[in-house]
Amino acid sequence: MNFRMALKHLLSRPFSTALTILGVALGLSVLGSFWMVVENLERVRSARSNRPTVESGLTVFLDSKLSAVEVDGLKNRLSADGRFQTVTVVPPDQALRSLEAQFGEALTKIFEGSELPVTLKLVFNGTSLRRDEFLTLQNQLRSIPGVLDVDDGTGLMPSDQTALPTRILSWATALLVFVFAGVALLVSHLIRLAFESLRGEIETMKVLGASAFWILRPLLAEGLLLGLCGAALAVGFVSFGVQVAIPKFSAFLLPKDVVINMLSTNSLLQLVGLALAASFVGALATWPLVARPPQVK
Amino acid sequence: MAVSAIVELRDVDKEFTRGAEKHHALARVTMRLGEGEFVFLTGASGAGKTTLMRMVLGLDRPTRGEVFALGRSIAGLSESQRRALRREIGIIFQDHRLIASLDVFQNVELPLTFMGLSRPEREKRVFEILETVQMRDHARSPVDILSAGERQRIGVARALVHCPKLLVADEPTGNLDPVTARQLIRMLRELKGYGTTVFIATHDMGLVRDFGGRVLELVGGTLPTVEAQTKGKAYRVPTFWNGANV
Ligand SMILES: Nc1ncnc2c1ncn2[C@@H]1O[C@H](COP(=O)(O)OP(=O)(O)OP(=O)(O)O)[C@@H](O)[C@H]1O
Ligand SMILES: [Mg+2]
Numbered sequence: 001m002n003f004r005m006a007l008k009h010l011l012s013r014p015f016s017t018a019l020t021i022l023g024v025a026l027g028l029s030v031l032g033s034f035w036m037v038v039e040n041l042e043r044v045r046s047a048r049s050n051r052p053t054v055e056s057g058l059t060v061f062l063d064s065k066l067s068a069v070e071v072d073g074l075k076n077r078l079s080a081d082g083r084f085q086t087v088t089v090v091p092p093d094q095a096l097r098s099l100e101a102q103f104g105e106a107l108t109k110i111f112e113g114s115e116l117p118v119t120l121k122l123v124f125n126g127t128s129l130r131r132d133e134f135l136t137l138q139n140q141l142r143s144i145p146g147v148l149d150v151d152d153g154t155g156l157m158p159s160d161q162t163a164l165p166t167r168i169l170s171w172a173t174a175l176l177v178f179v180f181a182g183v184a185l186l187v188s189h190l191i192r193l194a195f196e197s198l199r200g201e202i203e204t205m206k207v208l209g210a211s212a213f214w215i216l217r218p219l220l221a222e223g224l225l226l227g228l229c230g231a232a233l234a235v236g237f238v239s240f241g242v243q244v245a246i247p248k249f250s251a252f253l254l255p256k257d258v259v260i261n262m263l264s265t266n267s268l269l270q271l272v273g274l275a276l277a278a279s280f281v282g283a284l285a286t287w288p289l290v291a292r293p294p295q296v297k
Numbered sequence: 298m299a300v301s302a303i304v305e306l307r308d309v310d311k312e313f314t315r316g317a318e319k320h321h322a323l324a325r326v327t328m329r330l331g332e333g334e335f336v337f338l339t340g341a342s343g344a345g346k347t348t349l350m351r352m353v354l355g356l357d358r359p360t361r362g363e364v365f366a367l368g369r370s371i372a373g374l375s376e377s378q379r380r381a382l383r384r385e386i387g388i389i390f391q392d393h394r395l396i397a398s399l400d401v402f403q404n405v406e407l408p409l410t411f412m413g414l415s416r417p418e419r420e421k422r423v424f425e426i427l428e429t430v431q432m433r434d435h436a437r438s439p440v441d442i443l444s445a446g447e448r449q450r451i452g453v454a455r456a457l458v459h460c461p462k463l464l465v466a467d468e469p470t471g472n473l474d475p476v477t478a479r480q481l482i483r484m485l486r487e488l489k490g491y492g493t494t495v496f497i498a499t500h501d502m503g504l505v506r507d508f509g510g511r512v513l514e515l516v517g518g519t520l521p522t523v524e525a526q527t528k529g530k531a532y533r534v535p536t537f538w539n540g541a542n543v
Contacts, residue, residue, distance in 0.1 A: 003396045004398075005399075008398060101492060140374075198398070201396045201398060204394045204396065205396065205407070206380065206409060207354070207356065207383065207388065208383065208388060208407055208411070208455075209381065209382075209383040209384030209408070209411050210380065210407075210411060211377060211381075211411070212377065214411070291376065291377075292376070293376050293379070294356060296356070
């Protein structure tokens, strides 16, 4: 079947078409908003849970083969980085003494005699880093020649503070399944209407030898078009909410320092992908109708 | 004449159940159409002509017996193979069954699209066949503004555009005036020269008398025996028809 036939069908039913697109868009908006809240929660939480780590700074272990000049060079290089307030060289004996102060003499006995590395103590200049930025920074430091390892002390933090509660994730999954099914149903309903209104012609084309796939192609295209329009509208709704609605109410709904960010590009693409997949499945539901033998007298 | 069978029915029965009672639409029908034959299928209304043609096109299954078309046994074909078979057959309907959402050109183009021909090749063939049925000027017209005769000519063009080995027409002249009907049959009669087997169902005995060819007459769902089919039933060939040999 011809693609123009499918498009003509959509235009010949403006009301059903608009309603279907609106339904798809609303479903996706609800899912998108929920996901946006999850994303923002995650950001705020990780920013907060990183604060103690950032405040405690980083310890950089250096290769003991480095000369004093090379150590000094590294120190100067890191001091130039705006994110650090101070960079201090800690010689091995001083490090040992601070270990002693922290853990007592029994433990530090183990290190006596062995060659302890020179360390650099980095103190941040107060700005809070996002978790991913913090991890990237550590990796950058590790890749500098002469650096053996970097320690941020996160191992000491309880792990349940860094992961999103699984309950929120299972709610998100349930919502996702629900929206997927809803979009597929809405689209399949309209595609079925298309099939019914073109039925006489489709059955004749079957008699003339049209393959099932050839008949289905434009119906699939029609479904994907609906999904795409719905997704575009949903993105519009959500960004309208972020840019216009939330700022209006955030003054009395949210603490001052909390900023709600728009869904990340990645999540937006996933939302569009979900819409397309669901409408594809919805359109595919007409397969039995196009594959069965022609129903003509 | 030793010709390979284009269509063959062996002992075909077709029963329809209407509520409790059974109705025999076809009973022990055996027949054979060779290559390039021009054959009329006649019989009163309800004799089973449409039922027989649907069987040849794989649109219906016989209750008993075997049906072969273009050398393939219909019973062994899947739905998609049946559609592939029909792509090789030219089909003309009484009510032409043009696709209203498509224009004249696109309607005629359909069989070529199914065959997967390139666009330039399709255009060349469609314009050529539209020329033949004298409808070239209407190529871009919507089909619903055409007269019944014009629509039927488009239907014929669609059935012939892909040079099928077999043409099946169920009452192609049903909605046409006598003059247009004769023009149409004359055109189909000409296909004989191209090796196409033409199988026409009609109850217009006037047409049958004028055009001759082999005639199969269904009476209450039965055909005469094969011997009787090949003996005397042929009608006189009109003298205006050149090169006709029956
Ligand atoms: N689907 C069906 N269910 C029940 N009975 C049917 C069905 N199709 C055909 N019949 C019956 O089979 C018989 C043959 O019908 P068919 O349509 O083949 O006749 P025909 O020769 O084509 O007649 P006409 O010249 O009027 O087109 C008729 O009695 C008809 O009522
Ligand atoms: Mg009939």
